[in-house]
Amino acid sequence: LWHKRSVLCTLLHLTAVTIHLKVKPPKSGTECTDWRYGNCVPSNGDCGVGFRQGSCDQQTRKMKCKVPCNWKKDFGADCKYRFGSWGECDPSSGSRIRVGMLKKALYNAECQQTISVSKPCPGKTKTKTKG
Numbered sequence: 184l185w186h187k188r189s190v191l192c193t194l195l196h197l198t199a200v201t202i203h204l205k206v207k208p209p210k211s212g213t214e215c216t217d218w219r220y221g222n223c224v225p226s227n228g229d230c231g232v233g234f235r236q237g238s239c240d241q242q243t244r245k246m247k248c249k250v251p252c253n254w255k256k257d258f259g260a261d262c263k264y265r266f267g268s269w270g271e272c273d274p275s276s277g278s279r280i281r282v283g284m285l286k287k288a289l290y291n292a293e294c295q296q297t298i299s300v301s302k303p304c305p306g307k308t309k310t311k312t313k314g
Contacts, residue, residue, distance in 0.1 A: 215239035215240050215242055216239075217239055217240075218238070218239045218244075219237065219238055219239065220235050220236070220237040220246075220290035220292075221235055221236045221290075222235065222259060222260070222261060222292065223235045223248035223249065223250050223260055223261065225250050229250070229252075230250045230251060230252035231249065231250060231252065232247065232248075232249050233247075233249070233250060234246065234247060234248060235248045235290065237290075258294065258295065258298050259292060259294070261288065261289040261292035261294070262285065262287075262288055262289075262292055262294035262295070263285075263286045263287040263288075263289065264283030264284060264285055264286055264298060265283060265284050265286045266281050266282070266283040266300075267281050267282055267283075267284075268281060269281045269302070272304035272305075276301075277304055278301045278302060278303050278304060279301065279302065279304055280299045280300065280301045281299065281300060282297055282298070282299050283297065283298045283299070283300065284296070284297055285297070
């Protein structure tokens, strides 16, 4: 009986020590909550894996990010837009446009509320001359 009690006490003591070691001490100072991040800068070229710099008060951090290779440089990879349908072809410019409304700004990016993009009209009209 005495042996069982000593084993039980030893196990309880080890459990208490283990729990004590797993508890992290409180961090000194306050945890910053207003992090501001810059644009994702690809490590090589215009797209792919890169880093973005973040800052909050006197603290800075660098985190991995990825710029998709099909992103539109005009409005950046951190601004996500919902686009409407393509408009009619403008014969004077030979292109058509569509408008995008801001859906989400990642990492507090500064984004335009609306943007427009253009592309050439499909099937160029050719004028045939009879000869």
